[in-house]
Amino acid sequence: MYLTVYLLLLAPAVLAAAGPRLARQLAPAAAARMLAATTAVAAVATVWGLLVLAAGGLGRIGEVVAYTRPDPAALAAADPVPRTLGVLAAALLTCGLVRLTRSVWRRRREVRALAALRILPAAGDLIVLADEHADAYALPGRPGRIVITSGMLRALPADERAVLLAHEHAHLAHRHHHYNALGEMACALNPLLRRLRDELGFALERWADEDAAHVVASRPLAARSLARAALAGTGRGPATALAYLRHEVTARVRALRGTRPENRHSAAMLAASLVTMTALALADAASALGRFLEILHP
Template identity: 40%
Template sequence: MFDHFVWSVLAVPVMVVALVTLLADRLPPSPAARLLAWSAAGTALASLLNVAAFTVKAVAEIPFVAGLFGWSYRTVVADTGHVRWVPWLCVLLMGWAAVAAARVVRRHRGGRAWALRLGGVAAEDGIVVVPSADVAAFAVPGRPGHVVVTTGMRESLDDDQYAALLAHERAHLDQDHPRLMLLSDLAGAVHPALRWVSRRVDYLVERAADEHAAAAIGDRRTLAGAIGAAALAARGRPALGSGPLASFARPRRPGAVPRRVAALLHQARGGRLWPAAVPAVLAVSSLVWTGEALYDLVELLILAHG
């Protein structure tokens, strides 16, 4: 089973990160965000299932537990006797991944309730206005979805820039970007190496929303101005507690605002999407290999019982 651990937990995540480093800026943002988010999610799932398999193996190595199920704990231990530390390391990794994933889910689910607790007022057009000097705006998924905007953000923009901001945030909802961000954030929670992929997906969904909004309002410069004005207004102001998602004015990746503005001030260029299939293929291969690891675990327990 150790070879499965090496491939799915150690090798594939690092290769996916390396490929995303090379490819992310060369791909069209909207489809690239989807492919990379799902690739990260598949890679993380394969890693988590491998860790879970080794966690079960660690528990089966305990003589008392093995006795309850009629297993020979010596047979279970012997399968990875040369790396006895791996199953017990996986117990720790499993617990850490569960806590980290729960925090991510709670942060993503708390968006609209968080805004309403701060005194936000929901309007009929799906906009929740929060009375706060902080400069923030973000999309909250749901049925229906909502756009949360602080009064500080509204006061920082003129009417055209505010319309561009709303088009940007509504693009997030229309293109299901919160789900992609949740997938990539969960991947980063499950495997530390994939946090970098998560940050790249965050940037790509912002770029995708920028392009969609620019097309909707028909003015790339107005949206670029709104992004710049919001970022400048947010400087020096305290952020609101624990906002659930990345804000329009406060991206989670340093340097994202200048790059987004520069991209908007130039005509959008297309790009080949097929290179993004490479990390997807790696994720699929890791999932297939993980299936064999689970099969090997079942065989091992049957052998130990015999």
């Protein structure tokens, strides 16, 4: 258990380093799905690794041993986890869960604050705000809405507005807010996953960019719309919304001016292998924890 747990705790750092590099070798939709799976597995590995260490270390504290009265020989033969390490793991796990709770509470508060937008007059799912700042974003929920300011409408000609609307429709259609929430929660549990969260956000925007380019049947038009919108304003929308001008606009414009990206199967296979190995480590750690708990409760 000892070695497996340490490998499990090392996995998030490895996945955070390898995930973004592998994602850039995949088409945006595949990259987003791969990053979401990687982020979820890394977050679970963080929680489970800390939980196993905490249980292994705290389970050897005198008070716990006196209460559970395990077989001394079996306890001594079990993989040792120092009590100090168990306390540290418990503290880190608690801090992560507190950050997660705060993150969820903050998102819920922001969602409630935006609820008033959904009752504004809308043309289908489109809401136009009288605001000189150029901004546009997808507002998830029931019903989902696309919010665009009058400043953005004036900044873009009709064909480029079609690109923007197709982009935001893609966010709603593919439920990208769920991916976004996953990244935020995983980062709250383990700050080392910040790179995965940011890369996932970028992949979601690229996914919507590619969908928009397909809808208007013109990659140059999609690139021109994004570039003109970026020059018109720097609005990024509310934190919980999926804004048109969020995440590396220059890189996205450059990608749209190139050819449509294709998946490299070697990158997909390597990502799947990393996730699979982490999942196997999770299963082994779970089995070891089960055996340790049986020792504590003979």
